[in-house]
Amino acid sequence: MEQRVPLAVSWHDGATILLDQRLLPHETRYVTITTVAGMATAIRDMVVRGAPAIGVAAAYGMAIAHSNGDDILAARSALEASRPTAKDLFTAVDRVAAAWKVGGNVLDEAHAFAADTEAACRRIGEFGAELIPEGARVLTHCNAGALATVYWGTALSPIRVAHLMGKMPFVFVDETRPRNQGSRLTSWELMEEGIDHAIIADNAAGHFMARGGIDLVITGADRIAMNGDSANKIGTYEKAVLARENGIPFYVAAPSSTFDPSAPTGGDIPIEERGEEEVLWCGGSRMAPEGARARNPAFDVTPARYIRAFITERGVLKPSEVRRTFGRDIRVT
Amino acid sequence: MEQRVPLAVSWHDGATILLDQRLLPHETRYVTITTVAGMATAIRDMVVRGAPAIGVAAAYGMAIAHSNGDDILAARSALEASRPTAKDLFTAVDRVAAAWKVGGNVLDEAHAFAADTEAACRRIGEFGAELIPEGARVLTHCNAGALATVYWGTALSPIRVAHLMGKMPFVFVDETRPRNQGSRLTSWELMEEGIDHAIIADNAAGHFMARGGIDLVITGADRIAMNGDSANKIGTYEKAVLARENGIPFYVAAPSSTFDPSAPTGGDIPIEERGEEEVLWCGGSRMAPEGARARNPAFDVTPARYIRAFITERGVLKPSEVRRTFGRDIRVT
Numbered sequence: 001m002e003q004r005v006p007l008a009v010s011w012h013d014g015a016t017i018l019l020d021q022r023l024l025p026h027e028t029r030y031v032t033i034t035t036v037a038g039m040a041t042a043i044r045d046m047v048v049r050g051a052p053a054i055g056v057a058a059a060y061g062m063a064i065a066h067s068n069g070d071d072i073l074a075a076r077s078a079l080e081a082s083r084p085t086a087k088d089l090f091t092a093v094d095r096v097a098a099a100w101k102v103g104g105n106v107l108d109e110a111h112a113f114a115a116d117t118e119a120a121c122r123r124i125g126e127f128g129a130e131l132i133p134e135g136a137r138v139l140t141h142c143n144a145g146a147l148a149t150v151y152w153g154t155a156l157s158p159i160r161v162a163h164l165m166g167k168m169p170f171v172f173v174d175e176t177r178p179r180n181q182g183s184r185l186t187s188w189e190l191m192e193e194g195i196d197h198a199i200i201a202d203n204a205a206g207h208f209m210a211r212g213g214i215d216l217v218i219t220g221a222d223r224i225a226m227n228g229d230s231a232n233k234i235g236t237y238e239k240a241v242l243a244r245e246n247g248i249p250f251y252v253a254a255p256s257s258t259f260d261p262s263a264p265t266g267g268d269i270p271i272e273e274r275g276e277e278e279v280l281w282c283g284g285s286r287m288a289p290e291g292a293r294a295r296n297p298a299f300d301v302t303p304a305r306y307i308r309a310f311i312t313e314r315g316v317l318k319p320s321e322v323r324r325t326f327g328r329d330i331r332v333t
Numbered sequence: 334m335e336q337r338v339p340l341a342v343s344w345h346d347g348a349t350i351l352l353d354q355r356l357l358p359h360e361t362r363y364v365t366i367t368t369v370a371g372m373a374t375a376i377r378d379m380v381v382r383g384a385p386a387i388g389v390a391a392a393y394g395m396a397i398a399h400s401n402g403d404d405i406l407a408a409r410s411a412l413e414a415s416r417p418t419a420k421d422l423f424t425a426v427d428r429v430a431a432a433w434k435v436g437g438n439v440l441d442e443a444h445a446f447a448a449d450t451e452a453a454c455r456r457i458g459e460f461g462a463e464l465i466p467e468g469a470r471v472l473t474h475c476n477a478g479a480l481a482t483v484y485w486g487t488a489l490s491p492i493r494v495a496h497l498m499g500k501m502p503f504v505f506v507d508e509t510r511p512r513n514q515g516s517r518l519t520s521w522e523l524m525e526e527g528i529d530h531a532i533i534a535d536n537a538a539g540h541f542m543a544r545g546g547i548d549l550v551i552t553g554a555d556r557i558a559m560n561g562d563s564a565n566k567i568g569t570y571e572k573a574v575l576a577r578e579n580g581i582p583f584y585v586a587a588p589s590s591t592f593d594p595s596a597p598t599g600g601d602i603p604i605e606e607r608g609e610e611e612v613l614w615c616g617g618s619r620m621a622p623e624g625a626r627a628r629n630p631a632f633d634v635t636p637a638r639y640i641r642a643f644i645t646e647r648g649v650l651k652p653s654e655v656r657r658t659f660g661r662d663i664r665v666t
Contacts, residue, residue: 025622172628175612175620177510177534183613183621191622199627201510201612202536203568207604207633210570235536237543238571245574271540279508279534280516283618287508288516289358289524294532295505300540 004192005146008053009060011111014067016060018048021147025188033057036065036075043082043089046179050148051222052117055088055257059110062096066106072097084270085231085299087223088117091257113257114150120255120313121152128158128218128253128311132169136162136215139172139205139243142233143185144220144253154220154253156189158311163195171197172214174205176233178278178296202235209246217243218311221254226327228304228319229266230254234297240306252302253311259326266301274298337525338479341386342393344444347400349393351381354480358521366390369398369408376415376422382514383481384555385450388421388590392443395429399439405430417603418564418632420556421450424590446590447483453588453646454485461491461551461586461644465502469495469548472505472538472576475566476518477553477586487553487586489522491644496528504530505547507538509566511611511629535568542579550576551644554587559660561637561652562599563587567630573639585635586644592659599634607631 006028010017016033022045023029031047033039039061042048048057058079065075076093083089092113099109132138144155152160162169171190176182183199190197200208208214217239223231230236230252243250263269279294280286288294304319317325339361343350349366355378356362364380366372372394375381381390391412398408409426416422425446432442465471477488485493495502504523509515516532523530533541541547550572556564563569563585576583596602612627613619621627637652650658 026619175510177508177536180615180620183625187625188622191624197626199612199621199625201567201629202534203510203566203571204628204630204633206571206574207567207630208628210633233536234534234540238536238539238575241539241575241578242571245578279532281616282513283614283616283620285616285618286359287513287616288532289521291524292516292520292532293530295537295541296534297537297540300537300543 005189007150008048008147009056009150011060016057016064018042018057020047021049021185022046024184034064035068036061036070036078039064040078040082050143051086051088051220051258052121052149052154052255053147054083054086055092056114056117056150058089059092059096059113062093063107063110066100072100083272085222085272087260088257117149117255117257118151121149121154121157123313124154124253124255124311125152125157125161127316129161129165131216131251131316132158132162132167133215134167137170137172137213139174139214139217139239140186141174141182141219141236141239142176143181145186145189147185147189148220154255155218156186158218158253159195160193163193169195171195172205172208173197173199174202174235175199176235177202205239206242209242209248214248216248217250218253221252221258222299223263223269224254224259224310224322225263225265225268226261226323227265228307228322230302230307231266231269231271231299232302234300237300237302240302244306249308250306251309251311252307255313256326259322261327266303269301272298338522340483341381341383341480342389342483344393349390349397351375351390353380354382354518355379357517367397368401369394369403369411372397373411373415383476384419384421384553384591385454385482385487385588386480387416387419388425389447389450389483391422392425392429392446395426396440396443399433405433416605418555418605420593421590450482450588450590451484454482454487454490456646457487457586457588457644458485458490458494460649461584462494462498464549464584464649465491465495465500466548467500470503470505470546472507472547472550472572473519474507474515474552474569474572475509476514478519478522480518480522481553487588488551489519491551491586492528493526496526502528504528505538505541506530506532507535507568508532509568510535538572539575542575542581547581549581550583551586554585554591555632556596556602557587557592557643557655558596558598558601559594559656560598561640561655563635563640564599564602564604564632565635567633570633570635573635577639582641583639584642584644585640588646589659592655594660599636602634605631
């Protein structure tokens with residue numbers, strides 16, 4: 001497949017090139033990253049976002065550190081401090097640090113992490129497409145597409161493969177306030193791929209479920225605990241509860257880098273709270289009176305009991321199968 | 334109580350004065366309505382919104398029709414065609430038409446409807462405040478405050494009374510996409526009244542519920558069926574399901590004008606679908622790629638089983654008590 005969506009993260013001529021996702025869909029602009037501090041800031045400010053893409057960016061951040069002669073473990077700490085929730089970031093820097101420790105080539109390891117992520121996402125698409133019936137109406141939340149990974153996506157990969165198979169899926173796209181990754185990014189990807197869809201307010205998902213308008217839900221994940229509890233973009237928990245209430249299967253698509261062997265349950269997953277301005281403003285305008293305050297948790301935890309299955313590169317797994325499949329830790333200290 | 338929030342609807346010198354709620358909280362501008370067509374357009378375009386306020390506006394629309402020498406039943410039809418879901422509009426025009434039919438004073442009847450709405454909202458506040466514990470954290474959705482009624486509000490009336498009683502309620506305000514009545518209007522009312530609150534993305538309500546951060550939910554309603562199914566702003570159903578899932582009481586506050594004796598169940602309530610641009614745009618900016626489509630149901634139906642009780646001017650009622658309390662129709666033909 002020739003992907004029409006540009007790469008979120010790539011390596012070119014000794015630097016990392018990030019597509020600035022804050023400007024999409026209206027503007028396609030790239031940022032060149034040549035320092036660890038620059039990469040940490042780009043991750044924190046969400047120039048690059050989406051758990052696997054953050055992982056790949058962080059892996060390349062380690063390669064930048066190495067080529068700049070920085071201390072590798074200090075670079076890892078700086079990258080880890082950028083955003084707390086997505087496990088892939090930690091998986092990536094640990095993997096590169098482990099290769100470095102045994103004298104491996106740091107850049108090669110970063111490239112290998114990117115290649116593994118791409119391959120995993122493709123496998124997720126192949127496994128996941130089997131779960132999508134002909135003509136199915138699929139709800140997704142946030143953006144777990146090519147922009148959140150490198151090629152294919154996680155939640156969008158099965159939809160993309162089903163589309164290529166001629167299954168004609170229709171996608172309901174939650175706009176995903178407060179940062180509108182659904183309306184800005186997922187819709188843009190689906191437009192580029194020619195996949196039929198409608199954007200809805202996050203408030204409307206339950207309505208369409210209750211009226212029989214949605215056949216299944218697929219989201220990505222930022223970190224998955226060993227009992228199957230899963231952290232993802234704020235609002236995912238709401239959609240999962242509503243799906244179960246309406247008898248609709250709810251799937252979480254993620255590569256192995258998102259699973260956290262050191263988190264027994266969702267209670268062990270750190271939840272980032274971001275700035276109030278993301279809620280108080282929208283589209284460049286203030287939506288609230290002067291002086292009003294907001295709360296802005298960026299993620300929530302969906303307990304395993306709401307999740308029908310995980311779509312991974314190792315196959316489709318029940319929550320009860322997570323621990324024996326992903327329960328090992330490679331952290332280097 | 335001196336209310337600090339300006340009146341949404343008032344009658345002055347032979348015309349109706351509407352506060353243009355589309356411009357809040359940044360600008361306080363009034364629109365003078367002197368024709369039935371002008372009133373129907375103002376309701377459709379949401380210059381005035383909120384079921385009881387729409388009812389009062391429609392009652393005054395009938396008074397305008399009468400003073401202009403228009404056909405009263407034609408005026409009723411024109412007003413009824415403005416927006417389909419809020420029952421109060423139909424209740425109001427029916428009541429004024431009934432008075433007109435027996436030779437009553439049309440303007441007096443409109444004033445009486447407004448006064449009854451205000452009195453009902455005050456009673457709702459008194460009954461509802463008993464349900465709010467000291468220091469309770471209350472979630473509300475959309476705006477069901479003074480701006481949605483005439484004085485007091487429906488869902489906000491118990492919160493306002495609890496605040497005046499010194500119970501120190503804290504309010505979580507759903508921003509309420511796509512039109513942000515929560516962040517624009519409810520937050521503004523609460524600021525004016527000095528009631529502590531935080532605006533949240535609609536996606537975050539479930540997260541705070543699951544973490545024990547919300548003690549009860551109160552919303553308004555646009556139309557309530559005789560079995561207790563209740564239509565309200567899109568997203569209300571989602572919050573009701575999440576509240577029950579987390580063992581949190583969910584209350585609906587509404588005056589008798591919102592109850593529909595002719596609707597046996599929620600399936601009999603017409604749900605308005607509004608224009609796509611409300612979803613595709615926010616704060617004056619387009620949030621989606623060119624060519625993207627949206628769906629925009631403005632309301633959803635919360636089945637009675639999710640509702641702990643209705644807070645009405647006749648007291649706090651279980652869903653099973655709705656029919657015998659409100660099951661009579663006064664429609665004039």
